[in-house]
Amino acid sequence: MKDKILNVFKNLKVIKVLMPGAQKEVFVVDYPPFGVCILKVIPASGIDRVEREVKIITENSITHVPAIFESSRFKIDSNEYLYIFEEYINGCSLSDRLKQGKLSLEEGVKLLETLLSVAMELEMIGVVHRDIKPDNILVSKNNEYYLIDFGIARALKMTSLTNTHVAVGPHTPGYGAPELFQYNKNEISIKADLFSIGVVVFQAVTGKHPFLDGSENDMADVWYKTAAVIPYAILVDGDTQQLFMGLVSTLMKQQISKRPPSARKAYDWLMTAKDTFVLRGK
């Protein structure tokens, strides 16, 4: 497959194979029009969600979301594929980063600020990511955060790609808001992403998942705990008035009405609270 792709794109050099496979192949490539970038090649059957993802990202230039340079369908051996050239972020996933230890308050603030600014842009264009989790956040070598994988994003003004009759909407258990698995399409808004942002940031700065402790037997158990467990209040060094953790806890309230009314509002609150944080080097 790699050789056949090389034939399609002249002067393309594969630097690294990130994900070999029959369904989807992902490479780090050097391709003159875009320089070092990511190339994804996906069989064209049943790729509605991928095309929705491409549309969302190409039509909106979202800060801290890797850009898509080019995307189109093409054929190899009479089989149709979709290729995507995407901005390359040199770094690792937040999951991998957290294996080395939790984030400091300074890093946590930067992570939260980044995710809320992305959420603000998504709110403006009417998109809900629905899958914000450590695996879908990249940390670059210079400590910038990026949100990736809009594969199950919901464009609120576009036709839903999820069957109306499904009982559980797309999400990752443990990070998805209760309204995603107690599926009611009418209740899905940016507040679902705010919930996930709260969970991710809580986990990143405390080293613990707010609802799960690893003893969960099955998905129902995870769902139950996500909807019912009230996280312990944890003090974070430098959060002098506990406003950082106060905001994080408010983001991940299980009941929608108790979360911030908008991403913009949550972002504003973070900016106000920032003055109370004692950050390293300050």
Add this chain to the structure above:
Amino acid sequence: MDLYLQFGYGMKKNTLELARKWGKATVILSPRDIEPTSLEKWSKEFVKANVFTMFDPQCYYPHDNHKRLAKYNYHSATSYTNLGSSVSTEEHQLERIKYFNDICKTIAYIIPGIMNSTIDDKWFVKHSLFVSAALKVMKDKPIYMTISLPQSALMFNNDITERIISETEKWPVDGYYIVAEHPQLKYLVDDAVWMSNILDLCAGLKLQGKKVILGYANHQMLCASMTKIDAIASGTWLNVRTFKNKFTDEDDQMGRRNTWYYYPQALSEYKLTFLDLAFNNSVLQKLKPDDNIDDEFAEILFSGASPTSTAFNESDAFKHYLHSLKMQIMSLEKHSYTEAMNAQELLLETAERNIEFNRSNGIFGQDRDFRNNIDINRAALHTLHKNRGFVLEQEWNTL
């Protein structure tokens, strides 16, 4: 938060007197206590006395045969003959309600809310119809939607509260007028879940940027100022200080047997005979309202005679109660959420201390003693802080 007056039997004179003392007042009129023919005349007197009015249509039980409300001829939407026109029965009903609002020169419209035993899809549909009709019929003043809740809606858990907050987000009204039945219809609420839920509902609606009035309230709802709602409404007899499950034509007969004195610093009320005991035990002066309450209505009780021998009467007791409540509300207004919460805690601690002092001197409030309600309010405030404290703190000066 402000104090509005909840109109009830014999309330006209008190309203005028309190407006005189306060410089102005807002009263929520009760058609079951005013003859339609008196409305215009009374409203003119109110305007002259700087009394602002709202008109509660009281359509909580549209299928009840309420003789006094029936005189207004809008009591039930189903009483309108559907002529097959494009005007809905709700629009007919609201046009009639608007007519009475115009007579009273109200400052805002209160549109009907129905008291169902369950808050279900039908309830939301019915209320949405009222909202749609109001937008067509009532275009010249703010619109407040009535949310009338059976006691069960606020007990056990907060699923219904959450649903109301989430569904009402779509209603394009200016505010809400909440009337909620107390558990077991008790005057003072002793159910911590109910109390937490009413605060949560108030806060949730207020945080949507809407005006919120909590009707049929008493001093236990002083804690609602932590939710930054615009007003609680209270009145004279117990049937306007707590929302009853049914309005009957005999309501105005209740509560007439005794005169009660409200001791603000204990959040409790005492019969005059207990004040006599305080007089005999030389502790009566301890029960005086704080100086900042500046109360002329109860002064006579502390003039050196045995309280029952003074001219202090029911009307004085009502005015004293409402004036004290107004002053207590003002004293709880603070510049920050933290200061406001501290003031609430201090209010409860002071009440607790004073109640114990009174009891040690044989002075008991009986079923109006706040002793067993202090922890209920504490629990509700703690829950509010836990659930919405961060948001309220951030938004305190914008609400």
